[in-house]
Amino acid sequence: DGGITQSPKYLFRKEGQNVTLSCEQNLNHDAMYWYRQDPGQGLRLIYYSQIVNDFQKGDIAEGYSVSREKKESFPLTVTSAQKNPTAFYLCASSRGLEETQYFGPGTRLLVL
Amino acid sequence: GIQVEQSPPDLILQEGANSTLRCNFSDSVNNLQWFHQNPWGQLINLFYIPSGTKQNGRLSATTVATERYSLLYISSSQTTDSGVYFCAVFPSTNAGKSTFGDGTTLTVKP
Numbered sequence: 001d002g003g004i005t006q007s008p009k010y011l012f013r014k015e016g017q018n019v020t021l022s023c024e025q026n027l028n029h030d031a032m033y034w035y036r037q038d039p040g041q042g043l044r045l046i047y048y049s050q051i052v053n054d055f056q057k058g059d060i061a062e063g064y065s066v067s068r069e070k071k072e073s074f075p076l077t078v079t080s081a082q083k084n085p086t087a088f089y090l091c092a093s094s095r096g097l098e099e100t101q102y103f104g105p106g107t108r109l110l111v112l
Numbered sequence: 113g114i115q116v117e118q119s120p121p122d123l124i125l126q127e128g129a130n131s132t133l134r135c136n137f138s139d140s141v142n143n144l145q146w147f148h149q150n151p152w153g154q155l156i157n158l159f160y161i162p163s164g165t166k167q168n169g170r171l172s173a174t175t176v177a178t179e180r181y182s183l184l185y186i187s188s189s190q191t192t193d194s195g196v197y198f199c200a201v202f203p204s205t206n207a208g209k210s211t212f213g214d215g216t217t218l219t220v221k222p
Binding site for chain 2: 031033035037040041042043044045048050056058059088090092097098099100101102103105106108
């Protein structure tokens with residue numbers, strides 16, 4: 001089955017800790033994206049990648065980092081510099097930047 | 113950056129009713145997409161519609177790019193249509209940098 005997987009489904013972080021969210025796709029898509037969603041709001045773009053070894057900041061990149069070493073993987077690290085990380089994180093992919101986006105099931109991050 | 117406004121913010125319907133959701137945007141776009149988010153958070157792409165009209169079953173969408181708006185029509189609504197509907201726009205100047213509206217929350221009552 002082709003699709004996008006995200007893990008874990010729920011993640012708890014202690015103050016001052018870095019955590020990494022996984023996103024994998026087997027759709028052979030070139031472009032991948034990370035979004036953050038807060039309750040009652042739309043999605044905000046954190047980072048996006050058009051191709052392997054290349055990524056660009058979105059509107060709210062501060063406190064986050066990404067890597068794109070493989071076409072199918074685009075992990076997101078939430079660093080301790082992100083002061084309010086509690087949110088729902090969604091990963092998406094598309095064939096190209098101007099193509100239809102497909103989303104994973106999301107990861108809910110909670111800071112303890 | 114580009115501004116996206118969706119209306120209405122909330123909509124409550126009886127099963128079988130029709131509805132129209134609107135998305136206004138402030139600048140020219142190369143790409144506009146409509147999504148449905150179910151109560152468990154999963155987003156499903158409904159339409160890729162930078163211009164023109166498309167139909168898929170009971171749903172259809174129209175984008176008038178020159179007037180900077182898009183409409184999503186839901187006919188004969190069902191309880192499974194409940195959820196949040198988002199439009200997302202991708203500016204002409206930066207194809208990857210999407211902006212989402214705040215969504216329309218639709219509740220369909222049996």
